Amino acid sequence: MTDARYKKFDHVSIAVRDAAKVIETWTNVLGIGPWSSHDLSGTDAKGRPWKAREYRAEVAGVDIELIEPIEGRIVQSRFLDEVGPGLHHVSFTVDDVEATLAELEGKGAELIVHNPGSFAYLRTGGPDGVVVEISRGPN
Numbered sequence: 001m002t003d004a005r006y007k008k009f010d011h012v013s014i015a016v017r018d019a020a021k022v023i024e025t026w027t028n029v030l031g032i033g034p035w036s037s038h039d040l041s042g043t044d045a046k047g048r049p050w051k052a053r054e055y056r057a058e059v060a061g062v063d064i065e066l067i068e069p070i071e072g073r074i075v076q077s078r079f080l081d082e083v084g085p086g087l088h089h090v091s092f093t094v095d096d097v098e099a100t101l102a103e104l105e106g107k108g109a110e111l112i113v114h115n116p117g118s119f120a121y122l123r124t125g126g127p128d129g130v131v132v133e134i135s136r137g138p139n
Helices: 019-030 075-082 097-106
Strands: 006-015 036-043 049-059 062-071 086-094 110-115 119-123 131-135
Touching: 006 075, 019 049, 019 062, 062 075, 075 086, 097 110, 097 119, 097 131
Parallel strands: 006 062, 086 131
Antiparallel strands: 006 086, 036 049, 049 062, 110 119, 119 131
16 A cells, blocks of 8 residues: 655665766666766765765656765765665655654654755665655755
8 A cells, every 4th residue: 555645756776886887887788868967065963074976867757866975974885885886775755754754763764864854864674774765855
């Protein structure tokens, strides 16, 4: 049964060390593209700066997102260190990030990262290890 609070399956995110190689392979072998990119930056909870680059290509209405850490540490940096390149999270668009977050935490989900009103990454438990992102989606 699908819960109405999930408006869209938005994207699949893959943590990568070398996005150029992944894009070349996925374009040449799988025919996926065109790819867009934009730089991300900020500071972590301890005030340390970080930079990353996000690449996206749409496939059948769902985005494939590649995240490549550039400087500093982001959630995907730890994932790459501990697991290696691969599926990091799946993302769902919701109407109300805060209400959905509260409900999921009440059911045992563990908060990893939270940008109030915008998005949250959660671990849902179990053996899968895949992180779930809930976000408000595009404005």
